[in-house]
Amino acid sequence: MKRIDYQALLNPAQYEAVTTLYGPLLVIAGAGSGKTRTLVYRMARLVEEGIPPEKILLLTFTRKAATEMLRRASAILSEDRCERVLGGTFHSLSHLMLREYGELVGLSRHFTIMDRGDAEDAINLLRNALGLAGKGRRFPKKETIAAIFSKMVNKMMGLEDLIEAEYPHLLGDIEDLARLFRHYVQYKLEHQLLDYDDLLVYWRRILAEFPRVRESVAERFNFIMVDEYQDTNHLQAEIVRFMAEGHENVMVVGDDSQSIYSFRGANFRNILEFPRLFPGAKIIKLEENYRSTQPILDLANAAIARAKEKYTKCLHTKRKGGELPVVFRGRDEAEQSRFIADRILELREEGVELSDIAVLFRSSYHSFDLELELTKRDIPFVKQGGMKLIETAHIKDIIAHLRIIVNPIDMLSWNRILLLIEGVGPKTSQQLINYLRYTPEPIKALETYPAKPAIREGLGRLARTLLAMAKEGLSPEERLEILFEYYLPLLSRVYHDDYPKREKDLDHLLSIVGRYQDLDDFLTDLALEPPEASVASVEPYDTDRECLVLSTIHSAKGLEWHTVFVISLVEGRFPSGYSLGREDDLEEERRLFYVAVTRARERLYLTYPGTMYIPGQGRTIAKASRFLAELPARLSRNWHEIQAELSPDEASVVINIETGPAFQPGEWVKHPVFGTGQVRGMTDQHKVVVNFETAGTKTLHLKYVKLERL
Ligand code: ATP
Ligand code: MG
Numbered sequence: 201m202k203r204i205d206y207q208a209l210l211n212p213a214q215y216e217a218v219t220t221l222y223g224p225l226l227v228i229a230g231a232g233s234g235k236t237r238t239l240v241y242r243m244a245r246l247v248e249e250g251i252p253p254e255k256i257l258l259l260t261f262t263r264k265a266a267t268e269m270l271r272r273a274s275a276i277l278s279e280d281r282c283e284r285v286l287g288g289t290f291h292s293l294s295h296l297m298l299r300e301y302g303e304l305v306g307l308s309r310h311f312t313i314m315d316r317g318d319a320e321d322a323i324n325l326l327r328n329a330l331g332l333a334g335k336g337r338r339f340p341k342k343e344t345i346a347a348i349f350s351k352m353v354n355k356m357m358g359l360e361d362l363i364e365a366e367y368p369h370l371l372g373d374i375e376d377l378a379r380l381f382r383h384y385v386q387y388k389l390e391h392q393l394l395d396y397d398d399l400l401v402y403w404r405r406i407l408a409e410f411p412r413v414r415e416s417v418a419e420r421f422n423f424i425m426v427d428e429y430q431d432t433n434h435l436q437a438e439i440v441r442f443m444a445e446g447h448e449n450v451m452v453v454g455d456d457s458q459s460i461y462s463f464r465g466a467n468f469r470n471i472l473e474f475p476r477l478f479p480g481a482k483i484i485k486l487e488e489n490y491r492s493t494q495p496i497l498d499l500a501n502a503a504i505a506r507a508k509e510k511y512t513k514c515l516h517t518k519r520k521g522g523e524l525p526v527v528f529r530g531r532d533e534a535e536q537s538r539f540i541a542d543r544i545l546e547l548r549e550e551g552v553e554l555s556d557i558a559v560l561f562r563s564s565y566h567s568f569d570l571e572l573e574l575t576k577r578d579i580p581f582v583k584q585g586g587m588k589l590i591e592t593a594h595i596k597d598i599i600a601h602l603r604i605i606v607n608p609i610d611m612l613s614w615n616r617i618l619l620l621i622e623g624v625g626p627k628t629s630q631q632l633i634n635y636l637r638y639t640p641e642p643i644k645a646l647e648t649y650p651a652k653p654a655i656r657e658g659l660g661r662l663a664r665t666l667l668a669m670a671k672e673g674l675s676p677e678e679r680l681e682i683l684f685e686y687y688l689p690l691l692s693r694v695y696h697d698d699y700p701k702r703e704k705d706l707d708h709l710l711s712i713v714g715r716y717q718d719l720d721d722f723l724t725d726l727a728l729e730p731p732e733a734s735v736a737s738v739e740p741y742d743t744d745r746e747c748l749v750l751s752t753i754h755s756a757k758g759l760e761w762h763t764v765f766v767i768s769l770v771e772g773r774f775p776s777g778y779s780l781g782r783e784d785d786l787e788e789e790r791r792l793f794y795v796a797v798t799r800a801r802e803r804l805y806l807t808y809p810g811t812m813y814i815p816g817q818g819r820t821i822a823k824a825s826r827f828l829a830e831l832p833a834r835l836s837r838n839w840h841e842i843q844a845e846l847s848p849d850e851a852s853v854v855i856n857i858e859t860g861p862a863f864q865p866g867e868w869v870k871h872p873v874f875g876t877g878q879v880r881g882m883t884d885q886h887k888v889v890v891n892f893e894t895a896g897t898k899t900l901h902l903k904y905v906k907l908e909r910l
Contacts, residue, residue, distance in 0.1 A: 493522025
């Protein structure tokens with residue numbers, strides 16, 4: 201095995217973190233300072249020192265991020281032992297552990313994971329059953345209730361305290377909410393359903409109550425590392441503490457200024473609490489930014505400087521030069537979209553790969569107008585953080601059938617699939633469920649149920665399908681194929697309008713399931729980290745093509761691109777309208793803005809439309825976001841001013857070309873897109889002005905593209 205010269209690859213602070221192998225360690229530092237890189241090198245170092253990779257646990261925010269980090273660590277060591285490190289999210293870890301230890305708290309090995317939509321459905325069901333909804337009653341929506349229950353759990357707060365702090369208008373409903381909560385907990389247990397929060401709650405409980413489990417877990421994982429620690433909550437912090445009892449070899453890295461998940465109960469103060477949780481923890485700060493140019497960092501620093509509470513730092517880089525971020529105001533959304541598409545095409549001309557460009561937004565729907573424009577221009581893109589595949593109705597139907605194969609008492613799924621049968625309404629479904637619930641083999645019982653003739657045929661077909669799917673020894677793909685035979689006719693009946701699009705999603709699902717040997721694993725993966733829905737590019741699901749990235753800021757965490765566009769910077773959108781009333785929420789929006797701008801390596805564009813179309817209100821004037829308005833003018837340039845400085849016919853395109861010999865006025869040249877033209881002169885050593893025969897006069901940066909002399 202080759203030795204790695206860590207000192208040459210890391211700065212002194214990073215090196216210290218990488219070589220501190222034992223004891224608790226906190227790395228707290230700003231964006232782009234190499235926190236994730238440091239984790240990766242430390243992992244490589246541990247393995248190089250002879251630590252068996254299986255003894256290392258890496259927790260990150262998405263499983264994709266974990267896989268990527270393991271891949272990088274393996275590449276550093278030029279061998280693949282690091283792939284044996286257990287990498288995942290807190291939820292996937294908890295899930296794995298519960299499959300092993302869940303019986304200690306009454307969980308079967310085949311519990312089902314509910315996503316947020318399932319949880320809301322269950323809450324709705326119980327709310328109706330308890331008579332808390334209905335005519336003349338004002339009771340919070342199921343989404344609100346689900347959010348309240350989730351926050352109680354993640355913040356480890358009592359219902360009353362939470363309502364007082366965050367939902368004071370619901371104080372009158374506390375008793376009913378408490379009753380509903382008790383029923384919800386009971387319902388989940390009865391049907392072996394776990395929502396996301398339960399995964400953490402049960403795992404923490406097992407750790408807290410069973411010292412024997414703590415011991416064996418500490419024995420199994422001798423080293424724990426956590427990325428993005430600022431977005432963990434109290435529950436997760438406790439899980440780390442319990443799991444590390446005995447060795448305390450815990451390294452966490454994070455940036456309090458980038459904490460953006462408080463709506464899931466994350467608390468940026470958590471990271472500041474680490475030294476209290478692990479007395480004697482070593483704290484290392486990383487000062488230098490390696491990602492962005494100084495002008496981008498100056499803007500980021502100015503944005504976060506206004507935050508009320510922050511622990512870290514001012515970002516700086518040793519890199520010289522860099523362009524000022526550009527602010528663009530379009531007349532409306534359409535102009536904003538055209539501007540972005542124009543710039544993207546130019547960047548592509550310069551040689552920047554589409555996948556090295558990202559458009560970021562606060563909420564998924566902010567990119568709708570742009571998506572139309574990109575499709576029109578044939579610019580392929582992938583969208584991250586939007587609607588998940590699993591959240592669409594038809595995929596939920598499929599999943600429900602599969603879940604019953606694994607967990608036949610999952611009554612929520614029964615309800616969903618029974619309602620798909622022609623002639624079965626909510627009442628019949630409920631009767632059926634009451635019957636199935638108490639039979640030892642619900643699927644078989646379905647066939648013999650004394651149903652009305654009108655639905656007997658439909659129930660029989662469902663029963664036969666489920667029985668065929670449940671046969672031993674089938675691969676998940678084979679089970680899905682059996683199901684499709686039954687489901688496709690249903691699909692065309694129930695979702696008649698957009699049947700073809702939905703059918704494509706099913707093909708997509710089939711291609712995903714093909715990678716799995718075990719149905720349980722497939723369902724778990726879907727629930728824990730569902731794939732994004734219909735990639736709305738020109739060629740859906742064509743992932744081989746270089747694609748532009750559209751992403752919510754939340755999903756862009758930890759990533760970086762050559763050029764970043766942050767769009768829709770309008771009051772009410774970003775900061776979001778919901779945040780305007782509460783100072784804490786507004787602070788979080790500011791951190792979100794900081795996360796967005798610090799994703800850019802070379803170029804940053806901040807854009808907004810001057811007017812917006814709002815359904816019901818028509819066209820309204822949009823006000824520039826306070827995040828823009830507050831920025832000192834010297835930190836960015838206004839696009840329109842840049843344009844005004846150029847002569848009118850030069851104003852549209854600037855292209856970078858491979859640095860070559862200086863061009864003389866009068867020379868004839870050929871450009872791959874603009875054709876032939878005559879050089880007018882050089883504006884500086886990098887820019888040549890060419891008068892093209894058909895394309896008019898352009899200023900070209902001499903960096904990437906070949907300009908051929910004729
Ligand atoms: P974020 O807060 O956004 O997650 P981070 O602190 O995790 O950022 P990294 O993503 O690890 O930062 O690093 C940012 C960029 O800087 C990466 O491209 C990384 O390779 C580079 N980098 C970090 N440290 C060094 C170094 N010592 N030498 C060269 N490049 C470095
Ligand atoms: Mg990182």
